[in-house]
Amino acid sequence: MKVTRIGEVVIPVDLNCMVEMTNERRKWRGQPLLPEDITQDNLKINFNSEEFEDNLINVAFLAHLPYDILVPYPCTAWMQSIFPDGTFAEVHSINYYQKINGDCELTHAMEDLFRILKPNGVAYIGVPNFEFVLRMINEIQDDTSRLKWEHYLYSRNVDEKGLFYNQSLCGLKRIRNRARFAGFRTVDEDNAYGQQFTKYLNMIPEDFDLPGVDQHEREEFQKRLADTSIRRKRCVVPGCDAKAGQQELRRVQSVYCRRHYRKAKAKLEELQQKALRLVVILKKE
Numbered sequence: 001m002k003v004t005r006i007g008e009v010v011i012p013v014d015l016n017c018m019v020e021m022t023n024e025r026r027k028w029r030g031q032p033l034l035p036e037d038i039t040q041d042n043l044k045i046n047f048n049s050e051e052f053e054d055n056l057i058n059v060a061f062l063a064h065l066p067y068d069i070l071v072p073y074p075c076t077a078w079m080q081s082i083f084p085d086g087t088f089a090e091v092h093s094i095n096y097y098q099k100i101n102g103d104c105e106l107t108h109a110m111e112d113l114f115r116i117l118k119p120n121g122v123a124y125i126g127v128p129n130f131e132f133v134l135r136m137i138n139e140i141q142d143d144t145s146r147l148k149w150e151h152y153l154y155s156r157n158v159d160e161k162g163l164f165y166n167q168s169l170c171g172l173k174r175i176r177n178r179a180r181f182a183g184f185r186t187v188d189e190d191n192a193y194g195q196q197f198t199k200y201l202n203m204i205p206e207d208f209d210l211p212g213v214d215q216h217e218r219e220e221f222q223k224r225l226a227d228t229s230i231r232r233k234r235c236v237v238p239g240c241d242a243k244a245g246q247q248e249l250r251r252v253q254s255v256y257c258r259r260h261y262r263k264a265k266a267k268l269e270e271l272q273q274k275a276l277r278l279v280v281i282l283k284k285e
Contacts, residue, residue: 015083018043022057022068044090049126051094083116091117094126094277098170103178106170110182117284127170129194129278152276175280186283197275205265206247206254212238213255221255235260 019040023033032054038044046056052066060067061081071082091113100106113123133152140146176187200208213236221236221244233244235257242257254261 015087016040018057018059018069025068043088045088045092047091047093048096049092049094050096053092056090056092080112081116085115086118086121087116089118089121091121091123092126093124095128097125097175098127103174106174107178107181110178110184113282114179114183114284119284121284123282123284124190125175125280125282126277127175127280129171129276130169131171132194132278133276172278172280179280179282183284184282185285186281188281190279190281193279194275194277197271200268200271201275203268204247205261205268206256208264208268210237210256210260210264210267218255225253 017040019034019038026033034057035055038055038057044056046053046058048060048062048065049058050065052058058066058068059071060069061071063070097106097109100109117123133149136149137146140149172189179187217236217238221233224230224233233253234240235242235244236255237257237260240257240260242259244256245254245258245261246252247254247261256264
């Protein structure tokens with residue numbers, strides 16, 4: 001039993017049954033159970049991440065984040081987390097480390113990350129790719145086209161996903177410098193991660209294919225659109241009988257109904273955020 005103290009309050013946290021705790025909570029919420037390769041001796045966690053991962057144990061000390069297990073808040077990055085040394089085989093984290101202000105606090109957070117990893121353990125750190133966005137802003141000459149990229153930097157609220165003007169510019173060089181100081185000897189960028197999502201950057205929701213929608217379905221919709229005898233144009237999603245609406249801010253016929261158009265927009269924005277993310281791999285040797 002691991003016991004942690006916050007002020008005068010002593011909070012017992014049982015770290016010896018994290019897999020059981022996670023699966024019991026997921027059964028209660030109707031979520032998929034953990035993969036069989038995650039055992040108490042091979043713990044893989046998603047730590048303080050903005051995205052919930054079904055194939056990992058989602059651990060957080062911030063209650064507004066999606067989690068399987070909520071652990072006591074360490075107050076500042078200067079304090080160590082409650083986890084013993086060498087606890088986890090893998091640690092994943094999305095949009096957390098760039099929110100730690102100052103090189104000293106970031107270094108302490110990296111040292112704690114190094115401490116809780118097993119020997120030969122791996123950490124995958126995802127942060128907003130500020131350098132890529134700034135490069136796009138500088139390269140684009142058209143002011144209207146540049147507005148979309150400026151939006152990623154300046155037009156988001158701090159409680160939303162995305163890139164925020166008041167977060168640290170946590171690029172590869174800074175992470176590598178702090179991580180090596182903490183003890184990591186191998187620090188590499190995952191070049192394949194962002195590339196697989198770049199095709200979505202210039203896509204509009206109308207062009208995004210929801211599950212079940214393919215080129216054949218789109219061709220059938222165009223045939224119905226050209227047939228003047230069909231007055232009610234049905235949504236392109238198979239099984240949906242709702243009327244197809246209009247594209248957002250454009251008086252142009254959409255292939256989707258309003259409900260599925262909102263779904264396509266939300267999913268596309270999620271993939272665009274992934275395309276604008278820098279993922280760094282840290283290995284403890």
